[in-house]
Amino acid sequence: MIAKLLPTLIFVAAIGSGIVGGVFFAFSNFIMSGLARLPAAGGIAAMNSINITVISPMFMTALFGTGLICLVLAVSAIIGWSQPGSLWLLAGALIYVIGNPIVTMAFNVPLNDALAAVDPASANGATVWTTYLKDWVMWNHVRTITAIVALGCFIFAWQ
Numbered sequence: 001m002i003a004k005l006l007p008t009l010i011f012v013a014a015i016g017s018g019i020v021g022g023v024f025f026a027f028s029n030f031i032m033s034g035l036a037r038l039p040a041a042g043g044i045a046a047m048n049s050i051n052i053t054v055i056s057p058m059f060m061t062a063l064f065g066t067g068l069i070c071l072v073l074a075v076s077a078i079i080g081w082s083q084p085g086s087l088w089l090l091a092g093a094l095i096y097v098i099g100n101p102i103v104t105m106a107f108n109v110p111l112n113d114a115l116a117a118v119d120p121a122s123a124n125g126a127t128v129w130t131t132y133l134k135d136w137v138m139w140n141h142v143r144t145i146t147a148i149v150a151l152g153c154f155i156f157a158w159q
Contacts, residue, residue: 002072002076003080006073006076007158007159009069009072009073009076010073010089010154010157010158011154011158012066012069013066013069013070013073013092013093013096013150013154014151014154014155014158016062016065016066016069017066017092017096017147017148017150017151017154018147018148018151019062019066020062020063020066020100020143020147021143021144021147021148021150021151023059023062024140024143024144024147025144025148027137027140027144028137028140028141028144032133032136032137032140035047035133036133040120040125040126040129040130041120041121041125041126042120043129043133044115044118044120044125044128044129045120047112047115047132048115048116048120051112051115051116063100063101063104064101066096066100067096067097067100067101070092070093070094070096070097070150071093071097073089073090073092073093074089074090074093074094074097076089077089077090077093077157078090084159085156085157085158085159086157088153088154088156088157089153089154089157091153092149092150092151092152092153092154092157093150095146095149095150095153096146096147096150098146099142099143099145099146099147099149099150100143100146100147100150103139103142103143103146104143107135107139108136108139108140108143111132111135111136111139112136114128114132115128115129115132
């Protein structure tokens, strides 16, 4: 049964990777730069607001739903290793899962939590904001690149 669903799952994983990569691309290329131009208190307030509103069914489905599909695809690639495209499928699935849900939970979310815990108007808030911008954007670049690379792998795997 999974063999019949495989092309659809690969397609959905590719679309999900593209959506997630596009969102992260926007943050890496202009959203965070725009927030960095604000005074620290304003940037912190705006980012904290974004961090609350991003927890929506649509984005969580794109980020984590794609991750779940990737886990199924990884198992399918291993089971059907002799099938054409299995290496691309496994690579895309692992790159997406490690580079997006895992990096998000291990690095970006703790940075978001630390930002939410500071007083935006304090000197410590300004210091945390400066560090946050550098670290969060660096990890976001990782998420952007891995989502786009995973998309490419899924395109090569889809036959």
